[in-house]
Amino acid sequence: MANKQALDILIIGGGPIGMACALEAKKKELSYVIIEKGCLVNSLYNYPVNMTFFSTSERLEIGGVPFVSNNSKPTRNEALEYYRRVAIAADLTIHLFEKVEKISKEHDVFEVTTSLKKYLAKNIIIATGFYDIPFxxxxxxxxxxxxxxxxxxxxxxxxxxxxxxxxxxxxxxxxxxxxxxxxxxxxxxxxxxxxxxxxxxxxxxxxxxxxxxxxxxxxxxxxxxxxxxxxxxxxxxxxxxxxxxxxxxTTGYQPNLSFLERIGIELSNDQVRKPVYSNDTHETNVKGIYLAGVICGGMDTHSLFIENSREHATKILEHISKQE
Structure with a gap:
């Protein structure tokens, strides 16, 4: 596998934090693609139709794009509209309804097999949230x-x-x-x-x-x-x-930690099962694989939200850009 064929970054998860990572990648002029197994911001789409966010709209903004809502706390529908418009305005490269099935590494390049095709990438960012698996x-x-x-x-x-x-x-x-x-x-x-x-x-x-x-x-x-x-x-x-x-x-949900384990990411031995990563760079124990968003908390799904995870994108892309 030749490095010149590989993307700089493959982002798994097309939610707000995955999109924030893509926006940072564009700023750094790095090649990337987002792979999302469902629709755009799939977790938010699955929220109750009439849901109102705890956070105010400015706390949900990504990429410096203003989020204007009718009230200080936006609704689910307003959030879907906002993130869709961000994706359009930034012309983000997002492959929807495509599931990552396998990740392997050879000569410092990752091969990512999805339900539709294979990709080569120098770095991977996992921003998959926790809304996939109900308790x-x-x-x-x-x-x-x-x-x-x-x-x-x-x-x-x-x-x-x-x-x-x-x-x-x-x-x-x-x-x-x-x-x-x-x-x-x-x-x-x-x-x-x-x-x-x-x-x-x-x-x-x-x-x-x-x-x-x-x-x-x-x-x-x-x-x-x-x-x-x-x-x-x-x-x-x-x-x-x-x-x-x-x-x-409504018994709650949990992140897909078994997926992390399958690709070699270590988890803590306690009940939280927090993935191992650097607080400064968000790189895991597997060189070239980074975590962003709620997935960083393991089973502690109440400590990280969109508003306090947006900074992950900046940390990760700053580190990756220095490696290039």
Whole structure:
């Protein structure tokens, strides 16, 4: 494999941080391509339709491109529009609906095999986020069509009996929105209260709806079985069975750490399983492979966001440009 055939950088992940890396690569006049297994900013696309960000719009900007939203905290749709316009304005090279399947290295050049073709690259940046793999309930019936780990639109659940599992932002949004569309909503919450990280303007709403009985909630409880028209719940008072049409299991998501392990990236031995990389350059223990964005935190998926990961792109491209 000849070096002259190879891209300077192959970026895995077409989310905001992957795009930020591409923008920095263009600034440095380095050749690159983004490989994304889904649509543009695929994770954001899979957010609930009516979602509002915690961050203000300027904290979500990449590449110095202004993000103007109707309110200080933008919606999902505004974010999709913004990142699409950034991609168009910068003429970013992005290959969508193409999945990376294998990475190997020979003579300081990586060969990346995707679902469509092969690429050669001198450096790889992995910016894959953590929205790919849901935490499973591991209970009978979880594989039924009525169960989803991704909540999108509330209208679908109108006039249905809906069970929402979880107590953080996604769960609270799903419970409130489906209830307001006429669903009969029950929440199952592992702990004793609604999550502390729930958006401050939403948390009082869900607490009030629970207290008045509009939305039922079982605290310190777990789902033990799911059937076509029923769900079993282990509560402090014993197992109860309720009628049910749909289950929205907002149990959280995890990064694809096994992919990192397969290409030789070391992980910490604790529960966090944080990948090994340099804080200064973001290069991993595999020379030429860098990590950017939420993937850097391993299983600690709540410490890194778009707003505090944008700087990763600058660090990485500064290091790569010095190697060229």
């Amino acid at each position: 499973l309930l591991n209970v009978p019936g979880e594989n039924l069509p009525k169960v989803t780990h991704y909540y999108k639109d509330p209208h679908f659940y109108a006039f249905q009996k809906v069970l929402v599992i979880g107590a953080n932002n996604s769960a609270v949004d799903a419970a409130l929105e489906t209830w307001r569309k006429g669903a009969e909503v029950t929440m199952v919450i592992r702990n004793e209260e609604i999550g502390k990280r729930v958006k401050y303007w939403v948390r009082p709403d869900i607490i009030n709806r629970i207290q008045e009985g509009s939305i039922k909630a079982h605290f310190n409880s777990t789902v033990t079985a799911i059937r076509e028209k029923e769900v079993d719940i282990q509560t402090p008072d014993g197992i109860i069975t309720i009628e049910n049409d749909w289950v929205i299991a």
